[in-house]
Structures are given as structure tokens and as C-alpha cells.
Amino acid sequence: MxxxxxxxxxxxxxxxxxxxxxxxxxxxxxxxxxxxxxxxxxxxxxxxxxxxxxxxxxxxxxxxxxxxxxxxxxxxxxxxxxxxxxxxxxxxxxxxxxxxxxxxxxxxxxxxxxxxxxxxxxxxxxxxxxxxxxxxxxxxxxxxxxxxxxxxxxxxxxxxxxxxxxxxxxxxxxxxxxxxxxxxxxxxxxxxxxxxxxxxxxxxxxxxxxxxxxxxxxxxxxKTVGGDLLYLKTRDNLQAAERLSTGLGLQATLRGDEVMVEVPRGETCLPDVIRLLGDDVISVRLQRPTLNDVFLKLTGKKIREETPDEKDTFKEAVRAYRRRFDRT
Ligand SMILES: Nc1ncnc2c1ncn2[C@@H]1O[C@H](COP(=O)(O)OP(=O)(O)OP(=O)(O)O)[C@@H](O)[C@H]1O
Ligand SMILES: [Mg+2]
Incomplete structure (x- = not known):
């Protein structure tokens, strides 16, 4: 209903x-x-x-x-x-x-x-x-x-x-x-x-x-934004990227000191990746798309810039003023 x-x-x-x-x-x-x-x-x-x-x-x-x-x-x-x-x-x-x-x-x-x-x-x-x-x-x-x-x-x-x-x-x-x-x-x-x-x-x-x-x-x-991102630190990132591509058919790219892999579902892919690379893996982190990414993709802008916009700042100022006024 x-x-x-x-x-x-x-x-x-x-x-x-x-x-x-x-x-x-x-x-x-x-x-x-x-x-x-x-x-x-x-x-x-x-x-x-x-x-x-x-x-x-x-x-x-x-x-x-x-x-x-x-x-x-x-x-x-x-x-x-x-x-x-x-x-x-x-x-x-x-x-x-x-x-x-x-x-x-x-x-x-x-x-x-x-x-x-x-x-x-x-x-x-x-x-x-x-x-x-x-x-x-x-x-x-x-x-x-x-x-x-x-x-x-x-x-x-x-x-x-x-x-x-x-x-x-x-x-x-x-x-x-x-x-x-x-x-x-x-x-x-x-x-x-x-x-x-x-x-x-x-x-x-x-x-x-x-x-x-x-x-x-x-x-x-x-899900409309894309898959999850796996970031791996390994003993040899270049070699790990190659093995991921030949062994699991994953698109792996080097990002800083990590290997980045886009996967449809992080939690189901992770065990395969660990099995393949074994002891070569030093650390893993999984990054999922957020609703902010959804908004960004749909509108090309962030819903909320890092700094509050003018209207919010004004509202905060009014509230702060009221709080001060309330205490007197
Ligand atoms: N009484 C009103 N007279 C004229 N314009 C209005 C009136 N109420 C809202 N608007 C305009 O309609 C639009 C939508 O306003 P609304 O308050 O619904 O937005 P909102 O999504 O609630 O925004 P916020 O996140 O700032 O609360 C804005 O451009 C606003 O200036
Ligand atoms: Mg409103």
C-alpha cells in the first residue's frame, strides 16, 4: 500500500x-x-x-x-x-x-x-x-x-x-x-x-x-555509477596487474603505490584475487560508489561543496544568534 x-x-x-x-x-x-x-x-x-x-x-x-x-x-x-x-x-x-x-x-x-x-x-x-x-x-x-x-x-x-x-x-x-x-x-x-x-x-x-x-x-x-574499486598493495604491483589480467580477466591499472581494479562486486571478487596473488598481497581496500558519486554523475556537480553555501551559513548564523539570545 x-x-x-x-x-x-x-x-x-x-x-x-x-x-x-x-x-x-x-x-x-x-x-x-x-x-x-x-x-x-x-x-x-x-x-x-x-x-x-x-x-x-x-x-x-x-x-x-x-x-x-x-x-x-x-x-x-x-x-x-x-x-x-x-x-x-x-x-x-x-x-x-x-x-x-x-x-x-x-x-x-x-x-x-x-x-x-x-x-x-x-x-x-x-x-x-x-x-x-x-x-x-x-x-x-x-x-x-x-x-x-x-x-x-x-x-x-x-x-x-x-x-x-x-x-x-x-x-x-x-x-x-x-x-x-x-x-x-x-x-x-x-x-x-x-x-x-x-x-x-x-x-x-x-x-x-x-x-x-x-x-x-x-x-x-x-549500481548505476559503476562497479566497486579494489586497491591492492603487493610485493610487485606490475606483475600483480599482469596476473590479474591474464588470470582473472580483470582490468588492472597502477595508481600510485597501489594496483586499482574495477570489479562488479567487491565482496565476491576479493577471494579470487587473494587466491591468485597469495602471499604477494600486502594490503587490500575496497571502495564502493557513494550516493555523492550518483549525484555527481547525474548532474555533473557535487550536491554539497566542501564549504557550506551562503544560505546554510546564514541559517547557521541565525541559529547561533538565537542560541546566544536564549541563554541571556
Ligand atoms: N514562497 C515563495 N515565494 C517565492 N519563491 C519561493 C517560495 N518558496 C520557495 N521559493 C523558491 O522555490 C525554489 C525551491 O525552494 P525550496 O524551499 O522548495 O527548496 P529546498 O529544496 O527546500 O531548498 P533547501 O535545501 O535550501 O531547503 C527556490 O528557488 C525558492 O527560492
Ligand atoms: Mg528546504
């Missing part, structure tokens, strides 16, 4: 075509990743699906309800973690969630239990009575995830959940997101422009300039 169906969706802001005829489906109980660079149209798509924005044309359904004609029903099915923080910083973690549970008409008798469960799920139960303004960025994000699942939505939308977090907090948050379908019974729709994070998704759609340019599982997408 599809929890989300999007058909030929288009959104135009004056001269800007933000979403340009996008279609996809999200299977119930899966994690779907919407990947793309800044300005690709990710947030605009999410806003249409969450009934916050009307499409120019096309249709979208959540749990069978039409986003345009049945917004009330759609809203009852969904939870949202917005790109920008929306917690009330002057309330405690517990109060933020309880307030949300009331807004969403969670049964009065089950409210406190649901809030406790959600806080436990993200590991913040012990900090439930602390004011949110005392929380770190990672804790706030986790609290937002907890709040978004308090009313037990069927579909959870996460817009750039890890933006602005340090690598450790990002990994930490990912552990919770990964467990959402099984433990909270939700279908997850998330956007990110950190390609490596999308590895946990069951399916991915890559969006660029309002259009979907590729779709599939992370494995399927990576």
Missing part, C-alpha cells in the same frame, strides 16, 4: 518553477528520502503534502486522502518536523509535548502516557522537566521528532532534520529516525542534502531544479 502518492505535481512562484512535474509513491512503513541541493524544491513539495501550500497543478494523496480537497483528514494523518525549529523554548520538554498532544486531540486519559513514551523513545525522559532553551541543538531536534510522533501519525515528514547539527548529534538523531517505522508505526518522508545520510532510506528520489532525476534504493542508484 502507498502511504503517499504524488502525481505530476507542479508549483510556480511567479517566474520561479519550484516544483516541475514531480511524481512518486511512498510505500507504507518505509523510509523515503527526498534528496537535492539548495533550492531544488524539497520544502515546497513537503509543504504541499502537509497542506500548507496549494499546488499550481497536479495531485497528492496521503493515506488515500486528497491534499487539496481533504486537508483536515490529511492533517490528522501526519506529523511534521520543519526545517526550522518550532519548539516553545520557554516551556519544558514535557510541556511542549503535552501541549501538542492537546492540540491534536490525543485522548485525555492516554495523553501523559503517550508523552512519556515519546520522550523515552528519543532518550529525553530524564530531561523532561528542563526548559527547552537549556537544550543543545541535537536535543531540540530529538524533542521535535518526539513531538511529531506524540499523536501517532501515519506519515511523518522530516525536512532537513539534521541541518546544522554536529556529526555526532546527526548520527545520534539518525538512530531514532531509523527505528521510527518499526517502533512508532510511521512511514517516514524526509529531505536532506547530506547524501551519506540517505543510505538508511529504503528508497530515494533525487530532485534537482524541481525535477526528479533518479529514483531507487540506495543500492540500485549506486
Amino acid at each position: 502507498s502511504a503517499v502518492i504524488v502525481s505530476n505535481l507542479r508549483k510556480v512562484f511567479g517566474p520561479i518553477v519550484a516544483v516541475d512535474g514531480v511524481s512518486f509513491e511512498v510505500q507504507e512503513g518505509s523510509i523515503f528520502g527526498f534528496l537535492g541541493p539548495n533550492g531544488a524544491g524539497k520544502t515546497t513539495t513537503i509543504n504541499i503534502l502537509c497542506t500548507l501550500l496549494k499546488p499550481t497543478s497536479g495531485e497528492a494523496f496521503i493515506c488515500g486522502y486528497n491534499c487539496l480537497r481533504e486537508p483536515e483528514e490529511v492533517r490528522r494523518c501526519i506529523g511534521i518536523v520543519f526545517q526550522d525549529m518550532t519548539l516553545d523554548k520557554d516551556l519544558t520538554a514535557y510541556e511542549n509535548l503535552l501541549y501538542h498532544a492537546m492540540l491534536y486531540n490525543v485522548d485525555r486519559r492516554k495523553r501523559r502516557q503517550r508523552v512519556d513514551e515519546a520522550l523515552r523513545f528519543v532518550g529525553l525522559y530524564d530531561r523532561r522537566d528542563d526548559l527547552v532553551k537549556r537544550f543543545s541543538g541535537g536535543m531540540k531536534r530529538r524533542l521535535e521528532v518526539a513531538r511529531a510522533v506524540v499523536h501517532q501519525p501515519k506519515v511523518l515528514f522530516l525536512d532537513e532534520p539534521t541541518l546544522g547539527l554536529d556529526p555526532q548529534s546527526r548520527t545520534n538523531l539518525w538512530e531514532f529516525i531509523r527505528r521510527l517505522p518499526e517502533e512508532q508505526g510511521v512511514t517516514v518522508f524526509m529531505t536532506t542534502h547530506y547524501m551519506e545520510e540517505a543510505e538508511v532510506c529504503d528508497r530515494i528520489a533525487i530532485i534537482d531544479r524541481g525535477r526528479i532525476i533518479a529514483e531507487g534504493s540506495p543500492e540500485e542508484l549506486k
Whole structure:
């Protein structure tokens, strides 16, 4: 069953075509990743699906309800973690969630239990009575995830959940997101422009300039780039390259002090290579294509340059300012 169906969706802001005829489906109980660079149209798509924005044309359904004609029903099915923080910083973690549970008409008798469960799920139960303004960025994000699942939505939308977090907090948050379908019974729709994070998704759609340019599982997408690369250090690289070519029919080239071999599947080829070269092998490393390579191949550009772009820098600056302001 599809929890989300999007058909030929288009959104135009004056001269800007933000979403340009996008279609996809999200299977119930899966994690779907919407990947793309800044300005690709990710947030605009999410806003249409969450009934916050009307499409120019096309249709979208959540749990069978039409986003345009049945917004009330759609809203009852969904939870949202917005790109920008929306917690009330002057309330405690517990109060933020309880307030949300009331807004969403969670049964009065089950409210406190649901809030406790959600806080436990993200590991913040012990900090439930602390004011949110005392929380770190990672804790706030986790609290937002907890709040978004308090009313037990069927579909959870996460817009750039890890933006602005340090690598450790990002990994930490990912552990919770990964467990959402099984433990909270939700279908997850998330956007990110950190390609490596999308590895946990069951399916991915890559969006660029309002259009979907590729779709599939992370494995399927990576296969489109080419095979794995084996790098070998041997006692005699030139001789090893020749033996690999005559013995196994592999194309081997010398790269620095290593022999590089492109193979369809590294894990099945490796034993043959070791058997052939035996004790001559000093070390082996296996390099697999990443989703970054997929994006690079499809668009000729990196999804995320090494230095954050201007928009990110600005967002970081605003967050840093808010954090400082919060403490005073
Ligand atoms: N309300 C609006 N009015 C005019 N243009 C808009 C509006 N909202 C979005 N846009 C434009 O639509 C395009 C897509 O924006 P969107 O926010 O959907 O991108 P995104 O993929 O979420 O980017 P990011 O990774 O930076 O969050 C951009 O060119 C943006 O400037
Ligand atoms: Mg966005």
C-alpha cells in the first residue's frame, strides 16, 4: 500500500518553477528520502503534502486522502518536523509535548502516557522537566521528532532534520529516525542534502531544479555509477596487474603505490584475487560508489561543496544568534 502518492505535481512562484512535474509513491512503513541541493524544491513539495501550500497543478494523496480537497483528514494523518525549529523554548520538554498532544486531540486519559513514551523513545525522559532553551541543538531536534510522533501519525515528514547539527548529534538523531517505522508505526518522508545520510532510506528520489532525476534504493542508484574499486598493495604491483589480467580477466591499472581494479562486486571478487596473488598481497581496500558519486554523475556537480553555501551559513548564523539570545 502507498502511504503517499504524488502525481505530476507542479508549483510556480511567479517566474520561479519550484516544483516541475514531480511524481512518486511512498510505500507504507518505509523510509523515503527526498534528496537535492539548495533550492531544488524539497520544502515546497513537503509543504504541499502537509497542506500548507496549494499546488499550481497536479495531485497528492496521503493515506488515500486528497491534499487539496481533504486537508483536515490529511492533517490528522501526519506529523511534521520543519526545517526550522518550532519548539516553545520557554516551556519544558514535557510541556511542549503535552501541549501538542492537546492540540491534536490525543485522548485525555492516554495523553501523559503517550508523552512519556515519546520522550523515552528519543532518550529525553530524564530531561523532561528542563526548559527547552537549556537544550543543545541535537536535543531540540530529538524533542521535535518526539513531538511529531506524540499523536501517532501515519506519515511523518522530516525536512532537513539534521541541518546544522554536529556529526555526532546527526548520527545520534539518525538512530531514532531509523527505528521510527518499526517502533512508532510511521512511514517516514524526509529531505536532506547530506547524501551519506540517505543510505538508511529504503528508497530515494533525487530532485534537482524541481525535477526528479533518479529514483531507487540506495543500492540500485549506486549500481548505476559503476562497479566497486579494489586497491591492492603487493610485493610487485606490475606483475600483480599482469596476473590479474591474464588470470582473472580483470582490468588492472597502477595508481600510485597501489594496483586499482574495477570489479562488479567487491565482496565476491576479493577471494579470487587473494587466491591468485597469495602471499604477494600486502594490503587490500575496497571502495564502493557513494550516493555523492550518483549525484555527481547525474548532474555533473557535487550536491554539497566542501564549504557550506551562503544560505546554510546564514541559517547557521541565525541559529547561533538565537542560541546566544536564549541563554541571556
Ligand atoms: N514562497 C515563495 N515565494 C517565492 N519563491 C519561493 C517560495 N518558496 C520557495 N521559493 C523558491 O522555490 C525554489 C525551491 O525552494 P525550496 O524551499 O522548495 O527548496 P529546498 O529544496 O527546500 O531548498 P533547501 O535545501 O535550501 O531547503 C527556490 O528557488 C525558492 O527560492
Ligand atoms: Mg528546504
